[in-house]
Amino acid sequence: MADTDQRSLADITIFSDLDADTLSDIEARCRWRNYAPQEQIIDFQDESKDVFFVTRGTVRVVNYSISGREVTFDDIQAGQIFGELAALDGERRSANIVAITPTTVASMSPAAFQDMLLAKPDIALRLMRRLARIIRISVERIMDLSTLGANNRVYAEILRLAKKSDQEGDRAIISPVPIHGEIASRVSTTRETVARVMSDLARKGLVKRKGNILEISDLTILQDMVEEFRGD
């Protein structure tokens, strides 16, 4: 592939501001590996407790119910880490991790990871802020699942995607067009529900697909539609 391996930890967020010597000490404790799209990096059942740093690509955090229903938790980009829960507490993996683009990761043993956190408390503080952010996102999702119907959760997800995209006043451009199955997995509903909600929104003129972009015409109305039905 055109991309070269990225075998440096300089762009990992929790390692920002480290001097070059400390960074190369940490790099020396890592093992590197590349993954192709769809390749599994962590299986829910794995015994391994390593922590991973993503230096290239994107991975998905995903779980499956016994009947096979997929629930997506997060997409983790280059610069972020995963596998830190088991590396911290020694318990089993909380989710599966799958590469969704060509990905390079560095892995570190739990002992080396914990030694590093004890030796470098500023890294520990950045990691704590990351864990805090994961908890905040989980609280929001639990509230959505507890108080919103499936339609409203789809509106809320489109709004989240719009807020992460190019905005101009009340309009936003989401690119690429989100895949119905991925939205469904992220808000815990079916692909059919997402398809129906998207058609309704298109009919009302609130979303318009143009090639590989999705244009949102009025974020305020969409926000009102989420809130309108909150709490049923």
Added chain:
Amino acid sequence: MADTDQRSLADITIFSDLDADTLSDIEARCRWRNYAPQEQIIDFQDESKDVFFVTRGTVRVVNYSISGREVTFDDIQAGQIFGELAALDGERRSANIVAITPTTVASMSPAAFQDMLLAKPDIALRLMRRLARIIRISVERIMDLSTLGANNRVYAEILRLAKKSDQEGDRAIISPVPIHGEIASRVSTTRETVARVMSDLARKGLVKRKGNILEISDLTILQDMVEEFRGD
């Protein structure tokens, strides 16, 4: 009240193994306050970013939808901490905190808290393990909400209560008898659904109320009933 104030941090889990001098340094940075049952300690809207240590009593982490539906996240016992998210990241409060018994808490400013974590990396590591546990419980709840019907979530909650209680083989005694409204708030359903599920379980001989205890006669069958419907 009969209980005396407990103005020591010696029993706070993340401070275990600290020497007496370090502990009294930390205590000197705290403000103490008592709360009566039902008194609010943190409001969702609060500007304060303090962290709190519970030295006596129990508090509840709870959120409300716009229409007023209550969603309970956790009960935090003496020995534990709350308010750590805002103290770590400076963002707004993620939930309300309400005393459910007579409670004593020590509070500390975010600056003092972060100084302490930087100076005492072993405290930081214990806090990270606590945050990891909160994330694991959240993942489980998101999976339950995404893949289980309301009845099954009630079975799952009774099973969780049973596993925290006195067990003897396949039997368990939950004491005191859980309140229907509290179960409903913890698994995001209505009190009426909990009442109906409990009646059904009693009719099948799986649960029996005796005064202020609830006896579960067969944990294995209850576990099977949770799993049976997982993934619909």
